[in-house]
Amino acid sequence: MFISIFILSVANVNKIASSDIFLFPHFDKFAHFIMYLTLSFVFFIENHKSTTPFRKRWIILDTIILGIALEFIQLFFSNNRSGNFYDAVFNTIGVTIGSILYFSLRNNQLIYKLMLFKKPYNK
Numbered sequence: 001m002f003i004s005i006f007i008l009s010v011a012n013v014n015k016i017a018s019s020d021i022f023l024f025p026h027f028d029k030f031a032h033f034i035m036y037l038t039l040s041f042v043f044f045i046e047n048h049k050s051t052t053p054f055r056k057r058w059i060i061l062d063t064i065i066l067g068i069a070l071e072f073i074q075l076f077f078s079n080n081r082s083g084n085f086y087d088a089v090f091n092t093i094g095v096t097i098g099s100i101l102y103f104s105l106r107n108n109q110l111i112y113k114l115m116l117f118k119k120p121y122n123k
Contacts, residue, residue, distance in 0.1 A: 029090045036067055036094030037101070044102040060099050067091025 043059045050056065068088045075083025 029086060032067075032087050032090040033094040033097075036063065036091045037098035038094075039063055039066075040095040040098035041102050044099065044106075048106070060095060063095045064092050067095065 040059065040063045043063060044056070047055060047059060068091070071083040071085075071088040071091070073083070074081040
């Protein structure tokens with residue numbers, strides 16, 4: 001997931017016509033939001049056995065830092081892309097909502113069946 005976000009963040013998108021991808025105004029902000037919501041949610045799912053709150057905080061912090069760092073990389077080190085403050089804001093909002101979604105659904109039995117977990121989350 002991280003590698004695909006990194007590649008999409010630094011790839012040359014100048015040859016793609018905006019009418020082909022952008023379904024509505026500011027569609028790219030929605031894409032940033034969805035990518036980081038999914039990334040944070042998957043990180044939490046992958047670390048669901050961790051019982052330390054410290055690890056959970058690091059997942060949130062690392063994912064937010066990743067979103068901001070990739071925007072800086074686009075701004076300063078890429079000739080094809082431009083970093084955007086609002087992209088970083090929507091990355092952060094996506095991480096926040098993904099984290100809230102995970103913590104609100106972590107004890108749901110359906111989630112455990114879908115994810116094939118053997119036992120419920122330890123609080």
